[in-house]
Amino acid sequence: MINQNDIIVQKKNIVSSSLDGEIVLMSLDNSSYYGLNYTASKIWSILENPKKIEEIVKILFSEYNVDYSLCEKETLQIVNDFYKNSLIDLI
């Protein structure tokens, strides 16, 4: 389980490509494709470099007109989904 203070980054064994503005990932570790929605795609591109959850939320909050706590909650949900599917590494 990932929380606000963790630093995370994209895993190395993942290749990605953009399809209709959304990112598709392929993981060599579990031989699967993942289609990300718009929000998850945005978070995925932020994770190219290691980032604290708090930093991700701040970036999203500054770009979109959203409620901070809702943004934080949904970001945590998405990064935990990434983590469950072995798409990101905890640093």
Add this chain to the structure above:
Amino acid sequence: MLLKKVIVNTIKFTRISINEKLMLIEALFLFLKTIFFVKILPLKYYHNYIGNYMKEMSLDENSNYNYDDVISAIRRAKLIIPFRTKCLVNSIVLKKMLDKRSIKNMLYLGVYKNNYSSLNAHAWVNINNKSNSDKYKIIAYFS
């Protein structure tokens, strides 16, 4: 039904040339090996077996090669195998047979979104620069 299939295939096998027989046996062995890899192992354990991962090669010099015999061997092998093989398995077998004959080729993994916005994955091999990547978005490739 199965017995009939075995008899028909055996008769067909005796009628093809020795070269075609050897290629069919080669294709069958490659299918067995590849099905084992694809069904059992994650891609990270066999991506080096497929080829050079994420490395492109030029396919310009391929016009003079005849690869019909390779295609025939794979078609025959697929008739013998009792279940439908996945596009990834077919593509890997084709790539290995083309590699052995020094025919340059690239194996692609791609996806497209169907009418219900869900992802459909596909694998294919290119031996010339014509591609079906208009429909599919290429995610990974092997040379």
